[in-house]
Amino acid sequence: MEKDARIYVAGHNGLVGSAIVRRLKSADFRCLLLKTRSELDLCNQADVNAFFEAERPDYVFMAAAKVGGIGANERFPADFIYENLLVEANVIHASQRSGVKKLLFLGSSCIYPRLAPQPLHEDALLTGPLEPTNEPYAVAKIAGIKLCQAYNRQYGTNFISVMPTNLYGPGDNYDLENSHVLPAMLRKFHEAKLSGNSDVVLWGTGAPRREFLFVDDMADACLFLMERHNGSRIVNIGSGEDMTIREAAELVGRVVGYQGDIVWDDSKPDGTPRKLLDVSFLREMGWSPATSLEEGLQKTYQAFLKFRL
Numbered sequence: 540m541e542k543d544a545r546i547y548v549a550g551h552n553g554l555v556g557s558a559i560v561r562r563l564k565s566a567d568f569r570c571l572l573l574k575t576r577s578e579l580d581l582c583n584q585a586d587v588n589a590f591f592e593a594e595r596p597d598y599v600f601m602a603a604a605k606v607g608g609i610g611a612n613e614r615f616p617a618d619f620i621y622e623n624l625l626v627e628a629n630v631i632h633a634s635q636r637s638g639v640k641k642l643l644f645l646g647s648s649c650i651y652p653r654l655a656p657q658p659l660h661e662d663a664l665l666t667g668p669l670e671p672t673n674e675p676y677a678v679a680k681i682a683g684i685k686l687c688q689a690y691n692r693q694y695g696t697n698f699i700s701v702m703p704t705n706l707y708g709p710g711d712n713y714d715l716e717n718s719h720v721l722p723a724m725l726r727k728f729h730e731a732k733l734s735g736n737s738d739v740v741l742w743g744t745g746a747p748r749r750e751f752l753f754v755d756d757m758a759d760a761c762l763f764l765m766e767r768h769n770g771s772r773i774v775n776i777g778s779g780e781d782m783t784i785r786e787a788a789e790l791v792g793r794v795v796g797y798q799g800d801i802v803w804d805d806s807k808p809d810g811t812p813r814k815l816l817d818v819s820f821l822r823e824m825g826w827s828p829a830t831s832l833e834e835g836l837q838k839t840y841q842a843f844l845k846f847r848l
Contacts, residue, residue, distance in 0.1 A: 551571075600761060601627065645703060687700050688700075703757050737799045740803075747811065751835075756829055
């Protein structure tokens with residue numbers, strides 16, 4: 540990408556979008572097009588078309604999405620499928636209409652079948668039933684991937700799709716009702732430490748295995764792929780390593796400095812038993828993450844403390 544290219548980062552205030560903006564600025568890209576939700580409603584097709592016609596971005600990072608953990612997906616399934624379908628369809632369609640050179644669509648590792656062989660290879664897409672607890676969100680993300688591939692086939696666009704693993708880092712959502720597993724744990728342990736609670740209750744059994752990636756590493760991978768990868772082949776982005784939720788909780792507790800007990804509420808759902816991405820394609824291209832989970836959690840906790848002040 541040219542340093543003076545016009546680059547639109549959709550969802551620039553979110554976890555991933557803000558990290559992409561940090562990465563682009565560090566690489567000296569000078570013309571970033573950033574709009575808040577109040578300035579541009581991505582659910583409104585007319586507004587999105589008008590923005591693309593006026594600003595004519597060269598490149599688009601599609602990081603805008605309605606996201607949340609198991610609890611939020613269970614309570615608001617209609618919101619998750621409806622809003623994500625609208626946003627991705629509007630941005631992808633406007634990108635084609637306005638002549639965007641290249642678009643990067645951010646999917647999610649939850650697109651893969653619940654019981655697909657591990658680690659999850661990109662070819663596993665649509666080979667089996669999805670995880671019920673986040674199926675509406677996953678269906679919306681699959682639709683976004685298929686939109687990109689269809690536009691490439693029909694219009695000759697260069698819209699690429701990437702599948703990140705579970706992300707965490709500065710700018711995360713710490714709302715206990717709607718957040719993902721690591722930020723929810725971090726907040727619970729922090730508040731338990733402050734209040735002197737003798738135990739923290741977490742959902743499930745702690746047995747499922749998950750892979751985690753620091754969001755700034757994710758942003759670096761996105762820039763890497765935007766500059767080097769073309770076409771409709773989807774690409775997994777992850778660390779290539781996983782651990783149990785129980786092990787992750789123990790690590791978060793150490794980072795926060797919480798010394799009480801962890802109680803597992805096995806009446807709550809575990810979600811997918813295991814979710815580890817096959818990242819061999821990205822490794823072969825020459826990219827790997829730079830941040831260990833413990834180092835990333837330390838940075839995230841420091842950002843959380845500033846956020847709370």
